Amino acid sequence: MRATADSVRAVNRLTSRWAATAGPDDTVFSATGVWPLLALLADAADGPARAELEDAVGMRGDHAADAARRLLAALATVRGSRSAVGLWVRRVLPLRPEWTAEVPADCLSVLSGDSDSDRRALDTWASENTDGLIRSMPIKLDDAVLLVLAAAQVVRLKWLRPFRDSGMTPETGPWQGRELLALCRSTSLLDRIGVAGTDHGPLTVLKVLGDTGVDVHLLLGAPDMAPGDVLQAGIGTLTGTYRIVPGDRLPFGGPGPGLTVGTVRSRTPDPTLAVLTSPFRLSADHDLLHRPALFGLSTAMDGSHGHFPRMSAAPLAVASARQSATAVFDAEGFEAASVTAIGAMAGGLGPPPRHTTKYIEAEFDRPFGFLAVHRTSRLVLTAGWVAEPTPCPEFDSEPAS
Numbered sequence: 001m002r003a004t005a006d007s008v009r010a011v012n013r014l015t016s017r018w019a020a021t022a023g024p025d026d027t028v029f030s031a032t033g034v035w036p037l038l039a040l041l042a043d044a045a046d047g048p049a050r051a052e053l054e055d056a057v058g059m060r061g062d063h064a065a066d067a068a069r070r071l072l073a074a075l076a077t078v079r080g081s082r083s084a085v086g087l088w089v090r091r092v093l094p095l096r097p098e099w100t101a102e103v104p105a106d107c108l109s110v111l112s113g114d115s116d117s118d119r120r121a122l123d124t125w126a127s128e129n130t131d132g133l134i135r136s137m138p139i140k141l142d143d144a145v146l147l148v149l150a151a152a153q154v155v156r157l158k159w160l161r162p163f164r165d166s167g168m169t170p171e172t173g174p175w176q177g178r179e180l181l182a183l184c185r186s187t188s189l190l191d192r193i194g195v196a197g198t199d200h201g202p203l204t205v206l207k208v209l210g211d212t213g214v215d216v217h218l219l220l221g222a223p224d225m226a227p228g229d230v231l232q233a234g235i236g237t238l239t240g241t242y243r244i245v246p247g248d249r250l251p252f253g254g255p256g257p258g259l260t261v262g263t264v265r266s267r268t269p270d271p272t273l274a275v276l277t278s279p280f281r282l283s284a285d286h287d288l289l290h291r292p293a294l295f296g297l298s299t300a301m302d303g304s305h306g307h308f309p310r311m312s313a314a315p316l317a318v319a320s321a322r323q324s325a326t327a328v329f330d331a332e333g334f335e336a337a338s339v340t341a342i343g344a345m346a347g348g349l350g351p352p353p354r355h356t357t358k359y360i361e362a363e364f365d366r367p368f369g370f371l372a373v374h375r376t377s378r379l380v381l382t383a384g385w386v387a388e389p390t391p392c393p394e395f396d397s398e399p400a401s
Helices: 005-019 030-042 045-057 061-075 116-128 227-239
Strands: 028-029 081-090 108-111 145-158 164-168 180-187 193-198 199-211 214-221 244-246 259-266 272-277 280-288 316-331 333-344 355-364 370-372 379-384
Touching: 005 045, 005 061, 005 116, 005 227, 005 379, 028 280, 028 316, 030 045, 030 061, 030 145, 030 316, 030 333, 030 379, 045 061, 061 081, 081 116, 081 259, 108 145, 116 145, 145 379, 164 199, 193 227, 199 227, 214 259, 227 370, 227 379, 280 379, 316 370, 316 379, 333 379
Parallel strands: 081 108, 272 355
Antiparallel strands: 028 379, 081 145, 145 333, 164 180, 180 272, 193 199, 193 244, 199 214, 214 370, 259 355, 280 316, 316 333, 370 379
C-alpha cells in the first residue's frame, strides 16, 4: 500500500485521539473510515470550521482532499480489503464542479426525495461495500438532509497459522471464575510477543500475522491501565513513541502483563511461545457529534449559517455524523468493517526430552485492546476494546428442567 507517510501519521493521530475516549465497555471503531470524509470537508470549508477540520485531519485543507483520494486508492491495493466513498445529493442542491472533481470518481448519486427508495439505496450501498457485515447506513434520513457523504471499509484476513479452540477459567481479574471459550496456539517465534514500557505502565503486545499484509496486535496493559491508555500506548509502539522488547530478550519471571517467562524440558531445541486468548465478536455505533471537537465538527454543526462554500453556493451545515463498526477475531482469522456517514442539512508421545529451552506463556484472560495494522505502512485500520469474553457454549445455555 502506497499511502503517503503524512496521511498515515494523520490517520493514526486521529485513531489515537479517538482511542483516548474509550471507556470500559466493548467497542470497535475505525478512524480510517472517518478521516477521508473529514479531509473532503476540510477542503470545502472556510473560516473557523476549516481551521477545526484541519486540526482534526492533521493537515491543511488545500492538501486534504488529494490526500484522501490517495489514501483511498492505497487502501484499495491491500489484499482482503476494500473501501469506498459515496456521495448522495438532492437535486435542489447545486454542487460546485471544482469540489466534486476532488471527490473519488463515480461516487456521485442523487437522492430522489422518496424516503423509502433513498433508504434502500443507502442501505444497499453500505451492505455491498462491506460484504454484508454492515447492512444499513448509519444516518437518519429526512427531508432536511440535502447531502450524504459516506465511507465504507472492510478488512478480511486469515491467520498464517490458525488457532485451536480451547477453554479457560481466569483465576484473577474481571473474568475470574468464568468458564470461557478461548483460542490457543504455540510457535517458536518469540518475536511475535513483546513488552513496551509506557507512560502508564508496561504493555504486552502480541502480533498475530495475517495472510494479506494486515496483522492484528493484541494489547494487554497493567491491570490499572484505562482502555484508552492501553490503545494509545499500542499506537505509540507503531509510531516509535514506545520501544518493544521482543520475547527472546525478555527476562525470566513476569516481565509484562499476562506473561510468564521460564524454561521447560523439550524434545527439540526450539523455544516456545504459547498463547491463550479470548475470541471476540464486537459491534458498535458511534455518534461523532457527541464529541464534535475530536472530529473538528463543532463549528460545522452550527446551522445558523453555511460553512462549506467550496462545496456549494447554498449554505450547508453538518446535521449528523455517525459510524457503525464491527470486528470478529476467531480461530481462522479476522474481519472488520465500518460505515461512516455524514449528513449535511441545510495448538504425543515421543522420545524423552533432551533440551532445556525458553518458554513464554501469554494469557489474554482479562479485558484487552486490539489494533488491525497494515504491516508495511503501520496504518491502523481498525481499533477496539474487548471487555466481555465469549462464554463456553455449554455454560451459556439454561439447564434442562
